[in-house]
Amino acid sequence: MTDSKPWLSSYPEGVPAEIDLNEFSSVNDVFDEAVRNYADRPAFHNMGTTLTYTELDQRVAQFAAFLECKLGLKKGDRIVLMMPNCLQYPIALFGALRAGLVVVNTNPLYTPRELKHQLQDSGAKAVVVLDNFGATVETVLKELKVPHIITSGLGDQLSGLKRPIVNFVVKRIKKMVPAYSIPGAIRFNDALAAGKAQNCSRPKVEHGDTAFLQYTGGTTGVAKGAVLTHRNMIANMQQASAWVGRNVEMGKEIIITALPLYHIFALTANSLVFMKFGGLNWMITNPRDMPGFIKELKKSNFTAITGVNTLFNGLLNTAGFSELDFSRLHISLGGGMAVQRAVAERWKKTTGCTLVEAYGLTETSPAAVINPVTLAEYNGAIGLPIPSTDARIIDEEGNEVPTGNPGELCIKGPQVMKEYWQRPEETAKVLSADGWLRTGDIARMDEAGYFYIVDRKKDMILVSGFNVYPNEIEGVMVAMPGILEAAAIGVPDEHSGEAVKLFVVRKDPSITEAQVKEYAHGSLTGYKRPRHVEFVTELPKTNVGKILHRELRERELAKQ
Missing domain, CATH: 3.40.50.980 (Rossmann fold)
Known part of the structure; x- marks a missing residue:
């Protein structure tokens, strides 16, 4: 079995290859059991x-x-x-x-x-x-x-x-x-x-009933509802809890929930997994208020924290954080976007706890690949496929590539969504008849079964852990009078990982950067709005007229 799943040989001691899907018939069962077992224990704090x-x-x-x-x-x-x-x-x-x-x-x-x-x-x-x-x-x-x-x-x-x-x-x-x-x-x-x-x-x-429509962007730029069943959510909770369970004290964990619970990462990793442990979710309403956030951390006596790279970086760069008591902290889990080595190393030095990177998608409820929480140091990998999860890397023809070679990462397991809500054609593009989900992310696997992300989806922009799709931004912005064409890409940003840059071909030569940003403000959520605007005479395109976002990114990187 380990020949086809080499990662099993690298599993931490006590982590099973498969999880029990039948322990709970619905998320409601998980809740009811937590109430029975931990009646007087604190569940949520805010x-x-x-x-x-x-x-x-x-x-x-x-x-x-x-x-x-x-x-x-x-x-x-x-x-x-x-x-x-x-x-x-x-x-x-x-x-x-x-x-x-x-x-x-x-x-x-x-x-x-x-x-x-x-x-x-x-x-x-x-x-x-x-x-x-x-x-x-x-x-x-x-x-x-x-x-x-x-x-x-x-x-x-x-x-x-x-x-x-x-x-x-x-x-x-x-x-x-x-x-x-x-x-x-x-x-x-x-x-x-x-x-x-x-x-x-x-x-x-029951298992087959839908629990969530969790909306996510797509290559078309139209948000699609990933249909996540009770089985999907139970599976991912069981997988993640099996992964970290030997390192927790039942009824005594306090997890900092700064990521919004409407985001699939916090929804599963914080709310459901730590509910199974009888833990306390210490909710932060406004994590952008870093001094206020640190005051909450000081009161909490926290044992675990999840977040995106920008959140960890923000804490490290706020006065008072390094003076906190980290003696009980034993799980720091980063996901939603790439964890940067410099941030991970500084986190370990400051807190004494390794910042462990994980990988997932809305379509996988979300966890698919996680590093062992017992990791001594940051390793640059996204980790190992978790129990009951299969992973493979394929080339453009769909053939598996040799170990070490890059290709598209595909995931199969009970946490993979049922479908996109009322979008059979979109579902068929990413989900095969036998259950393999094409992630669109380029990755490689080493001999020990650890996976590494080489590149992200071709055009997707990742702002503070949220997926931003150029087509949506472009579709909004070309409706502005005075704009002929527009193309959006992600550019490096020290605060949010990436920021949106918009290239604009003007129809009206008098429109300004301020006017473009003002227009975006009325139709796009904050993290989707262009932070940078550059006016150009034309956009690079293929021979059929498709905008070459990659070429724009390469030009931008060359400038920097």
Whole structure:
């Protein structure tokens, strides 16, 4: 077996080659078992308030009952969650899953255009949105009807005086809540109160049922919903927990959750895996506030942290971080984008804990390849395929390449998505009939079964761990009066890994860089907006007129 899977010989002691898929029949089972085993242990903490597993369970039951009995939502209906990390998120998440709904995670910073596509494509029946982003929902509702809207203030689930104080400061002092009006919207706390009086039967949820529509970009530039079933999510939770499980103390782990839980990395690695361990998710609402982030770390007594390279780099470059107590920290996991060696080495020197790189995709729920968490030093690899996962590297004709040679990385395992939502042609492009997922990433494997990323998908830009696709940006920007053609590429950026650079062929010679950026601001989320704009007389193209993004990248690298 190790001949076809050489990585098994490199597995850490005690890690199995295969995981048990039948231990749980749904994500709801995982939640229920955690409540039984860790009833009085803390489950989620945010802004000074902690919910135990029992307290979380009570609120989850109320929210599920409200969705099912008061709103009349049925198993399989889609519900959009549009919130940053706050206590309302896990309540809404596990409540929706308990009611048999499909959760559609949505970036709360989406523009109306981006949100409209996701609502329309998913056929959402309900939206849960934080007040800060209510104005965006209001704008979309003028064009698109969604039956049920649930709104909440950031502090609504905080205890005691924290609730009114936080809501007042956010709205009145910091002016973070633009005015909006959604007639008929229900307040989150009112929904919980209404659900408390209901007695609903829980729908039966099984492996094959869809748990999430997790939207991701694509080569067409149109966001597609990766259909992740309960089986997919259970599989990846079992795989990841088997990988790190011998290094954790059940019921005693505290993981820093700074990445948003609407992102697949934190959703699985933090929320689900550490729930199985009976751990505490210490949620950071605004990790960009680095001094505030460090104050939270100081209070937390944390044992584990996940993040992207830019987050680790930001912490290392913020005063006070090196003075923290790292004596309990034993897992530092980096994913979402490449971990830079300089950052990893400085992290180890500062914290004493190796920054371990992992690799995954939205389409793999997300983990596929992870380095051993017992790694002594950063090794430049993305790691070994995790239990019950097969990996191979193929050439352009689909043939496996010899060990050490680069090619396209393909993944097969129970964590691989079912399909793209209502897009059979897009699904067929990446998923073979026998279950192999083409990642589009160029990689190589060494003799010990460690994988290394050589290059990323041809045109994709990676900004702070988020996929940005040039075609989407270009499609938006060429609609600007005065622009004839546009091409977007990623350029190195010390803060976000990469930043978007837009090459523009002008139709109106008078348009300026400031005008281009202003136009982008109205239609693109912050991380997708061009940070650099260069006006050119023409764009390099193939003989059939396709823009050569690679040539633009090569020109840019030559300049630098």
